[in-house]
Amino acid sequence: MSSEDTPTTDKTAPTAGFGIDIGGSGIKGAPVDLTGGKFAAERLRIPTPSPSTPGAVADVVAEIVTSFGEASGTGPIGVTFPAVIQHGVARTAANVDQAWIDTDVDTLFSARLGRSVHVVNDADAAGVAEARFGAAKDTKGLVIVLTLGTGIGSAVLLDGQLMPNTELGHLEIDGHDAEHRAADSAREREDLTWEKWAHRLQTYFSTVEKLFWPDLFVVGGGVSKKSSKFLPLLDLRTPIVPAELLNDAGIIGAAILAAESPDTPTPPAV
Numbered sequence: 001m002s003s004e005d006t007p008t009t010d011k012t013a014p015t016a017g018f019g020i021d022i023g024g025s026g027i028k029g030a031p032v033d034l035t036g037g038k039f040a041a042e043r044l045r046i047p048t049p050s051p052s053t054p055g056a057v058a059d060v061v062a063e064i065v066t067s068f069g070e071a072s073g074t075g076p077i078g079v080t081f082p083a084v085i086q087h088g089v090a091r092t093a094a095n096v097d098q099a100w101i102d103t104d105v106d107t108l109f110s111a112r113l114g115r116s117v118h119v120v121n122d123a124d125a126a127g128v129a130e131a132r133f134g135a136a137k138d139t140k141g142l143v144i145v146l147t148l149g150t151g152i153g154s155a156v157l158l159d160g161q162l163m164p165n166t167e168l169g170h171l172e173i174d175g176h177d178a179e180h181r182a183a184d185s186a187r188e189r190e191d192l193t194w195e196k197w198a199h200r201l202q203t204y205f206s207t208v209e210k211l212f213w214p215d216l217f218v219v220g221g222g223v224s225k226k227s228s229k230f231l232p233l234l235d236l237r238t239p240i241v242p243a244e245l246l247n248d249a250g251i252i253g254a255a256i257l258a259a260e261s262p263d264t265p266t267p268p269a270v
């Protein structure tokens, strides 16, 4: 083997990161082992403040990072948020306080913490984690990860590369915002049987596959733990599997994206 053929590893790639997942009921964070795709210490969860305004949420994010002390590392912190995040700025607020719209979340959190913070859409983070370490590991081609929770989040990945902020939960189907009919919150709100909900999922997933022709669907969100109740009821041409990293995917994906993003801002000097 000539030296040109010798496989090289990127010795500068960080091996440790920190991720935080901001959800409607809880804000969770943990140091992340970036090479193994798992938590490096037990995660901490603090209930989401009410009202969940930017300042109140920034305080909780800071409390979580600080509580880990040195274990939080020195690199950028990755944070998920359930909205479109364009270059650190929240652009939508479907299921969160409207005060977030147009908030520069990267700058707000970086200033509060005195260290670099990179904020990303929650489903994008989960999708990256599943593609790297979970249900879509080593899958070539087009993977669509759909998270079924309060809303429907989407991550679209081509050969493992994320196309951010796809928002497929808001496809309009039969005159309705898709997530309003097919999210897990619709199943709970309307007390739907698994069969009735699966019928709505059938309509939703068929529409997505007709438009995108993916090679694989991954279903995430808390309800993916109960996938045996509804995935066998679906009839799709695309293979469909439950997420593997479940609740950990957001934290792990956020840490990966922060470590790899050229966008991560340097915090202002304090």
Ligand code: BGC
Binding pocket: 082, 083, 084, 092, 094, 095, 121, 122, 123, 124, 147, 149, 150, 151, 152, 153, 154, 167, 169, 179
């Ligand atoms: C939001 C998305 C988010 C998804 C899951 C949707 O209502 O528009 O940005 O990813 O919910 O939280």
